[in-house]
Amino acid sequence: QSALTQPRSVSGSPGQSVTISCTGTSSDVGGYNFVSWYQQHPGKAPKVMIYDVSKRPSGVPDRFSGSKSGNTASLTISGLQAEDEADYYCCSYAGSYKVFGGGTKLTVL
Amino acid sequence: QVQLQESGPGLVEPSGTLSLTCAVSGVSITSDYWWSWVRQPPGKGLEWIGEMYHTGSSSYNPSLKSRVTISVDKSRNQFYLILNSVTAADTAVYFCARGGSSSWHVVFDVWGQGTVVTVSS
Numbered sequence: 001q002s003a004l005t006q007p008r009s010v011s012g013s014p015g016q017s018v019t020i021s022c023t024g025t026s027s028d029v030g031g032y033n034f035v036s037w038y039q040q041h042p043g044k045a046p047k048v049m050i051y052d053v054s055k056r057p058s059g060v061p062d063r064f065s066g067s068k069s070g071n072t073a074s075l076t077i078s079g080l081q082a083e084d085e086a087d088y089y090c091c092s093y094a095g096s097y098k099v100f101g102g103g104t105k106l107t108v109l
Numbered sequence: 110q111v112q113l114q115e116s117g118p119g120l121v122e123p124s125g126t127l128s129l130t131c132a133v134s135g136v137s138i139t140s141d142y143w144w145s146w147v148r149q150p151p152g153k154g155l156e157w158i159g160e161m162y163h164t165g166s167s168s169y170n171p172s173l174k175s176r177v178t179i180s181v182d183k184s185r186n187q188f189y190l191i192l193n194s195v196t197a198a199d200t201a202v203y204f205c206a207r208g209g210s211s212s213w214h215v216v217f218d219v220w221g222q223g224t225v226v227t228v229s230s
Contacts, residue, residue, distance in 0.1 A: 003154065034215045038155070045204055045220035046147075046155065057218060089155050093213045097168055100147075103154040 004029065004090055004101035011107040017078040020104045022090030023071060030071035034093035037066060037075045040103075041086045049088075050075060082108050111135035113205050113221035121199075121228050127192040131205030131221060138186045139163045143208035145217060146179060146190045148201040156201075160208055161188060168212055195228045202226075 005023040012018040022029065022037075029035055035053050038046035048057055050066035053073060063079045073092070077084055085108040090101040117129035131144070138144065145160040159169035161179040169177050178191040192199060202225050206217040 003156075032213065034213055036215045036217070038217070040155075045223055046217070047220075048216055048218050051209075051216035051218075052214075057216075087154075091155075091157070091215050091217075093215050096212075097170055098145075098157040098160075098215055100155040100157055 002099075004092060004099055006088075006090060006101040006104045008102075009105045009107065011109055012077075012080045013109045014080050014082065016080050017076060018080060018106065020075045020077075020088050020090075020106070022073040022075070022092075022101045024073075024092055024094075024099070025071055028092040028094040028099055029068065029073050029090075031095065032093045033068070035066070035068060035073040036091050037064075037073075038089045038091065039084075039086045040089065046089065077106070080108055084108055111207065111219045113207065113219055115203060115205050115221045115224040117203075117224060117226070119225055119227060121195055121226060122230050123196055123228055125195055125228075127190070127195050127199060127226055127228075129190040129203055129205075129224065129226070131188050131190075133186045133188070133207075136207075138181055138188060139183055141210045143210075143212055143214075144179075144181065144188045145206045145208045147204045147206055147217070149204070149223075150198075150201040158190065158192075158203075160212070162212070166212070197228050200226065200228045
């Protein structure tokens with residue numbers, strides 16, 4: 001039950017788009033359409049940004065979008081804003097349990 | 110609105126038992142949700158610990174399964190985490206969270222603020 005693989009860090013300038021990947025296996029990400037993404041600011045609880053691969057909870061800006069291809073899920077943030085700077089985590093169903101990614105630090109330059 | 114609040118000892122001795130409570134308000138714990146625990150060691154990522162449904166159904170992280178028990182008290186609208194035989198590696202911020210309506214639905218939409226637990230003598 002290894003953690004899903006995410007890049008340690010990504011960066012982008014305001015207004016640009018960035019994509020964060022989340023790679024698993026056919027036993028988790030690739031096997032189910034149950035992947036969610038969480039944003040976490042320092043010292044705060046995580047906040048769900050995407051669930052069921054590509055669904056956005058109410059209140060989450062449409063600048064955030066999710067997708068999946070094979071064993072890799074992706075979170076894309078378009079029109080980067082300063083407040084998007086945070087840690088991002090993916091999470092997937094793994095057939096009887098859930099597993100998080102290692103996390104990605106997004107820096108807005 | 111729905112709120113979750115963790116509570117429990119902030120310091121646990123090595124080889125001891127970690128016990129935490131999550132008080133749920135704004136929704137009945139017997140509603141159609143799974144109730145989860147997630148932890149985050151200092152400077153590290155999130156780790157899913159396990160979850161329970163009010164009927165008693167549960168699932169746990171395989172790496173922690175032998176040491177973890179999650180239970181629910183419907184009368185108090187609370188759920189609990191017990192982690193046995195703790196070591197320094199169990200030092201973390203522990204969060205409780207509301208999950209989806211089915212065990213495979215991965216959506217933690219309400220979180221507690223988190224409580225710091227340190228394992229040390």
